[in-house]
Amino acid sequence: MKNARIAPPARIGTWAAMAAVAALALTSCAGGSAATDDGGGESEAATITDVSIVVPADPGGGWDQTGRALSQVLTQDDLVASAPVTNVGGAGGTVGLAQLANEKDPNTLMVMGLVMVGAVETNASAVRIEDTTPIARLTDEPLVVVVPADSKYDTLEDLVEDIVDNGQSVTVTGGSAGGADHILAGLMLEEAGLDGAEIAEKLNYTPNSGGGEAVPLLIGGKVSAGISGVGEFAQHIESGALKALAVSSEEPVSQLPDVPTITEEGYDVVLTNWRGVIAPGEISDGEKDELVRVITELHESEAWTEQLETKGWTDAFLVGADFDEFLTGNIEEVTATLKNIGLVQ
Numbered sequence: 177m178k179n180a181r182i183a184p185p186a187r188i189g190t191w192a193a194m195a196a197v198a199a200l201a202l203t204s205c206a207g208g209s210a211a212t213d214d215g216g217g218e219s220e221a222a223t224i225t226d227v228s229i230v231v232p233a234d235p236g237g238g239w240d241q242t243g244r245a246l247s248q249v250l251t252q253d254d255l256v257a258s259a260p261v262t263n264v265g266g267a268g269g270t271v272g273l274a275q276l277a278n279e280k281d282p283n284t285l286m287v288m289g290l291v292m293v294g295a296v297e298t299n300a301s302a303v304r305i306e307d308t309t310p311i312a313r314l315t316d317e318p319l320v321v322v323v324p325a326d327s328k329y330d331t332l333e334d335l336v337e338d339i340v341d342n343g344q345s346v347t348v349t350g351g352s353a354g355g356a357d358h359i360l361a362g363l364m365l366e367e368a369g370l371d372g373a374e375i376a377e378k379l380n381y382t383p384n385s386g387g388g389e390a391v392p393l394l395i396g397g398k399v400s401a402g403i404s405g406v407g408e409f410a411q412h413i414e415s416g417a418l419k420a421l422a423v424s425s426e427e428p429v430s431q432l433p434d435v436p437t438i439t440e441e442g443y444d445v446v447l448t449n450w451r452g453v454i455a456p457g458e459i460s461d462g463e464k465d466e467l468v469r470v471i472t473e474l475h476e477s478e479a480w481t482e483q484l485e486t487k488g489w490t491d492a493f494l495v496g497a498d499f500d501e502f503l504t505g506n507i508e509e510v511t512a513t514l515k516n517i518g519l520v521q
Contacts, residue, residue, distance in 0.1 A: 222466075223466065224256060224283050224466050224467070224469075224470055225256060225257050226256055226257055226258045226259070226283060227250060227256050227258075227259045227283050227284070227285055227467075227470065228259070228260060228262065228281055228283060228284045228285070229243045229246055229247055229259055229260065229261045229262070229284075229285050229286075229287065230243075230261075230262050230264055230272055230275070230276065230279075230284060230285070230286040230287070231243035231244075231261055231262065231263045231264070231272075231286075231287050232264050232265065232266075232269035232270075232271065232272025232273060232286060232287065232288065232292070233263065233265045233269060233272075234263055234265035234388070234389070235263055235388065236388020236389070237351065237388050237389075237404075237408060238317065238404075238405045238407065238408055238449070238451065239269070239287045239288075239289070239291075239451065240261075240263065240388075241407065241408075241487060242287050242314065242315065242451050243261045243287045244261055245480075245483045245487070246259065246285070246287070246453070246474065247259040247260070247261050248479075248483075249474050249477060249479045249480050249483060250470070250474055252479060253473075253474070253477050253479055255470055255473050255474055255477075256470065267295060267299050267301075267352065268291055268292060268294065268295020268296075268298070268299060268351070268352030268353060268354060268355050268383075269288055269291060269292040269295055269352070270292070270295050270296060270299045270301040270303070272286060273286070273288075273292065273296070273301060273303050273304075273305070273308070274301070274302070274303045276303075276308060276454070276456055277303045277307060277308075277456070277457065279456045280456075281456075282455070282456060282459040282460070282463040282467075283463075283466075283467070284455060284456055285311060285453040285454070285455060285467065285471075286308075286453060286454050286455070287451060287452075287453055288305070288451070288452060288453065288454055289356075289449060289450050289451035289452055290355070290356045290359075290449050290450050290451075290506070290510065291351055291352055291355035291356050291357075291449070292305065292355075293305065293506055293507055293510045294352075294354035294355050294356070294358070294359055294510050294514060294519075295352050295353065295354050295355055297354060297510070297511050297514050297520050298353050298354025298358075298514065298519060298520055299353070299354070305454065305503065305507065306507075307457045308454040308455065308456065308457045309454060309455040309456060309457055309459055309464050310452075310454055310499050310500055310503050311452070311453045311454055311455050311464070311467050311468055311471055311495070311499075312452050312453055312468065312471045312472075312475070312493065312494065312495045312499060313450055313451075313452035313492050313493065313494040313495075313499050313502060313503075314451055314452050314453065314471075314475070314489075314492065314493060315450065315451045315452075315484065315489040315490060315491065315492055316448045316449070316450045316451075316489070316490040316491075316492035317405045317406060317407060317448065317449050317450075317451070317488070317489050317490065318405075318406055318423045318424045318425035318429055318447075318448055318449070319356060319357060319360055319403055319404060319405055319406070319423065319424040319447060319448075319449055320403070320404065320405070320406045320409050320410075320413070320420050320422070320423045320424070320432065320435065321335070321360075321401060321402075321403050321420070321421045321422050321423075321424075321438070322394065322401065322402050322403075322404075322409050322412075322413065322418040322419060322420050322421065323335065323394070323400065323401045323402070323418070323419050323421060324394055324395065324397050324417075324418065324419070325416055325417055325418060325419050326397075327400070327401075327419060329400075329401070329419075329421065330419075331421060331441065332364075332421040332422040332436075332438065332441040332442075332443070333441060333442060335400070335401055335421060336364055336365065336368050336443065337368070338400075339365060339368075339378055339379065340365070340368050340369070340370065340378065343377065343378035343379075343380070344378065344380040345380075346380060346400045346401070347380045347382055347398075347399040347400045347401075348361050348379065348380065348381050348382070348399065348400060348401045348402065348403065349381070349382040349383075349384060349390045349393050349394065349399045349401070349402045349403075350381065350382075350383065350384070350390060350402060350403040350404055351383065351384060351390075351403075351404060352383050352384070353381070353383040353519075354514060354519055354520070355383075356447060356449040357403035357404055358381055358383065358403075358519065359447065359510070359513060359514065359517070359519070360403055360424055360445065360447050361379055361381060361403060362375050362379065362513075362517035362518070362519060363443075363445045363447065363513070363517060364438065364443050364445055365378065365379060365517070366516070366517050367443040367444060367445055368443065371518070372515070372516060372517055372518030373518055374518075375517050375518045375519075376518035376519070382399060388408065390402045390404055390408075391408075391409070391412060391418075394412075394417075394418055395412070395417050395418070401421075402418075405449055406423060406429055406431055406432060406488055407431075407487045407488050407489065410431045410432065410488065413432060413435075420432055420435040421435075421441070422435065422436055422437060422438045422440070422441045423435050423436075423437055423438070424437070424438055424445065424446060424447045424448065425437060425446065425448060426439075426446055429488065430488065431488045448490075450492055450506075452494075452499070453471065455467055468495050468496065471495070472495060475491075475493050
């Protein structure tokens with residue numbers, strides 16, 4: 177079988193038109209965030225006191241959980257005075273991405289990740305991630321394939337083979353079209369022997385603007401199966417409302433220790449859903465450095481470590497040139513995968 181894996185190792189490459197993060201530029205003034213000039217042509221940024229967080233999805237999903245966790249830690253640890261969260265849902269985050277392109281406040285952070293990388297391609301978005309300023313990769317999370325508690329499917333093979341045999345009569349729900357959940361469904365069918373055209377013909381995928389929307393569809397028996405982050409489905413699996421068939425990580429996860437991996441179920445697929453933050457594309461180097469400083473301090477805090485443990489997120493922190501390089505490689509890899517499994521031309 178073909179080895180189908182997308183995971184977040186650092187990659188060789190450079191972020192188009194972006195330099196490596198310079199030394200942090202702090203001023204002694206407090207309160208403002210306007211750029212200044214040191215007399216030598218180098219712009220610096222005032223110390224950040226407030227940050228706006230944009231979640232490009234509806235409430236309830238993984239991006240929303242991430243954005244609200246960021247806001248909570250940033251304010252309770254006094255890293256900033258305020259960090260309000262705004263939800264701008266739609267089209268796998270590309271509606272929010274278009275809004276970010278017109279954002280004038282340099283102290284704006286948008287939550288994003290693998291889902292947005294895929295959605296940019298499937299939605300042929302005019303605004304691309306390359307048009308923004310990368311700040312940090314934060315977390316990594318495996319996905320889990322679930323079915324309603326009373327489903328006829330007891331194993332992942334039961335589900336996959338039914339899709340292969342009966343196509344559109346089997347409905348699968350998850351996040352946005354072209355996102356991590358959609359990609360995972362396609363990769364499993366590719367491993368089952370289908371080519372891109374066959375996957376496009378047989379896979380009946382119902383996208384949602386936020387992971388939380390999939391839960392009532394599953395519990396209500398409106399769909400055959402669902403795919404989302406472990407953190408979004410874990411409580412419903414533990415309560416018995418949903419039945420977990422497999423997780424997409426290399427190894428079983430601590431939240432669901434008895435659930436096998438997709439690889440253990442016979443499909444050589446590993447896919448983890450990373451999340452991070454970006455900023456508007458036109459900010460200065462000094463303004464970028466200030467945002468990196470604040471997010472780095474958040475990452476080093478005990479409160480953020482507690483958030484990771486509580487939500488079952490893996491620490492995947494990257495900033496600067498390392499994040500730029502990873503993001504360049506991830507965009508290339510996801511685009512190629514979407515073409516291979518027939519989700520984009």
